[in-house]
Each structure stands twice: as structure tokens, then as C-alpha cells.
């Protein structure tokens with residue numbers, strides 16, 4: 001068994017690596033949280049102790065992301081995937097299309113669900129470029145009557161990331177930020193609704209963070225199933241039913257960890273540095289190749305191939321890396337190749353170790 005100091009060098013895409021200090025604190029508080037005589041998992045979601053955790057988790061998100069007063073922060077279940085359905089169910093207006101920006105696997109899933117609710121338009125797509133770049137801001141063509149516009153801020157599988165968001169004016173912008181929330185600064189006010197499954201940059205799976213402008217929480221029909229209406233959760237402060245209590249607790253600790261490092265500005269610097277080290281090693285190698293256009297490359301999920309897709313060599317790479325403690329380097333089953341997910345909590349030393357390994361591997365197999 002590995003001890004705490006011999007943790008895997010974890011490149012998993014999600015669920016993914018968490019900060020060691022957060023795990024240690026959770027361990028310390030596991031049997032007795034703040035003199036309650038019980039773990040967070042064992043306490044009532046209506047207790048004073050849990051109320052404190054929920055309040056601090058929400059306040060943490062508000063501070064770290066600079067969320068204005070006219071937005072609510074919700075902790076829901078069903079993953080980011082349920083938001084693919086809840087967003088159109090609540091935000092689609094009759095006879096007003098929903099405008100999607102299609103940038104890959106996850107936006108496709110969202111479009112498929114929206115089409116069950118109403119008329120979808122493609123405001124932009126990078127499918128002709130096989131999603132290896134993002135649409136330029138000026139290529140986005142919105143219907144002025146659109147119910148809302150939709151984008152995925154970081155394409156976890158294709159390895160692209162928006163760092164500047166379109167200005168959609170009166171049309172509410174919805175963002176799936178599952179794989180890059182908390183990784184860089186941005187203006188929440190550009191969005192009407194943001195959602196993120198927790199298991200990449202926030203905490204454990206089982207909790208989904210939704211940041212919603214208060215007026216939009218009132219838009220959906222009151223005839224929708226009660227759990228699928230945003231207003232149910234805004235009115236009850238995420239306590240309509242039992243929320244994912246332990247996940248919310250870890251999310252709070254992660255917020256404190258982000259703040260202890262210097263907040264989003266510090267995360268942004270660190271992520272740019274980490275990704276830069278890895279992309280440079282790929283570009284300079286003449287052996288590895290990143291298919292994504294430079295300006296759209298993700299700082300979270302670095303996607304690359306060996307010799308334009310030598311699958312046997314890629315398999316060998318993944319196996320040998322694993323033998324050296326580096327796990328999760330195979331690309332998503334939908335696209336193949338290699339992928340290093342280097343979320344906020346992935347230490348820079350892990351990236352340097354990977355780069356050293358890549359150099360050795362190239363020498364032996366180049």
C-alpha cells in the first residue's frame with residue numbers, strides 16, 4: 001500500500017486528484033467534526049453544524065469567484081449531465097430557439113437533451129475542424145430572440161478551453177464549467193447560469209454546483225417535476241431534500257485551499273505555468289504532437305498523440321508511465337491518444353515528472 005507521501009501521480013480526468021491538505025483535514029475530522037461527536041456523513045442536514053458547513057461553502061464560492069448578490073449558489077445532484085436537461089426545461093421560452101455553441105462531446109450531449117425540449121440552433125460549431133479549435137468570437141451568430149446561449153468552457157475530451165467569453169447582451173449565457181471552474185479568473189456577470197459537476201476541480205462526485213441569476217430561477221414552468229425546477233432549490237437553499245452533505249463539506253475545504261494559495265489569480269498563474277511546461281515539451285519533441293490549435297489549448301486537459309497516432313506506442317507509453325506511478329494518461333475512449341488532466345490540485349512536480357518520463361520514452365522509442 002502507498003503511504004500519504006507515495007501518492008499516485010494522478011492524471012485522471014474525473015473523478016480526479018484532490019489537494020492533500022484537504023484530504024488530511026477531512027481525515028482529522030472524520031470521526032468527530034468540530035466536537036459534534038460524529039462525522040459530517042452522520043449528521044442531519046438540518047443540524048446547526050451542517051448549516052455552518054453549507055453557509056461557509058456558499059460564502060467560499062462567492063468570494064473566490066466574485067459572485068454578485070443577484071446570483072444564487074446551489075448544490076444539486078444528478079451530475080453535470082442532469083443540467084443538460086434542467087437547463088432547457090427551465091430556460092427555454094416558447095417560440096424562442098436555444099442557441100448552442102458546439103465544441104465537442106459534452107456540448108453534443110447537451111444539444112441532444114435540449115432538442116427534446118424545443119428548437120436548437122447552432123450559433124457556432126467547430127465540428128468541421130474536428131473540434132481541434134474553438135469558434136472565434138466573431139464567428140458566433142446568435143438569434144436575437146434566443147431563449148439563451150450555451151457553451152462548454154473547457155472541452156475535457158478534445159482539450160480546448162475558452163479563456164475569453166462572448167458577450168451575449170440580453171441573451172442569458174449558460175456555461176458548462178465542469179472541468180475548468182476555479183482554474184482562472186472570469187466575470188460571472190457574463191453568464192446567466194453556470195454549472196459544474198464537482199469531480200474535476202471542486203471535490204468528490206455526487207455534487208453539482210449551479211450558479212444561477214435569481215430571475216432565471218423563476219423562469220421555468222411550475223408544472224415541471226419539483227426536483228427539476230431551479231426555484232425549488234433557490235427557495236430552499238439547496239435543502240429541499242437531503243443534499244450531498246459530504247461533497248458539500250469537501251467543496252468548502254477546497255474553497256479554503258484555493259483562497260490559502262491566493263485565490264483565482266494564483267490558480268491562473270499556476271495553471272498557465274503547469275500547462276506551459278507540458279505543451280512546450282510536446283511541441284519541441286518532434287515525437288509527441290498536440291492536435292489542438294495553440295490559442296485554444298486547455299490548461300486542464302492536455303491532449304496529445306505519439307507520432308500522429310501510433311496506437312501501439314501509445315499503449316506502451318501508458319503502461320510504462322503507470323509502472324512509474326503516473327496514472328490516467330490514456331485519452332478518452334471516444335478519441336484515443338493520450339491525455340494528461342492537470343487540474344488545480346495536480347502538483348507542478350507531477351507535470352515535471354511526466355515531462356522527464358516523456359523525454360526518456362522518446363529517447364528509447366523515437
Ligand SMILES: *Cc1c(COP(=O)(O)O)cnc(C)c1O
Nearest residue numbers: 079080081106156176178179197
Ligand atoms: C465530466 C463532464 C461532464 C459530465 O459530468 P457528470 O457529473 O458525470 O454528469 C459534463 N461536462 C463536462 C465539460 C465534463 O467535463
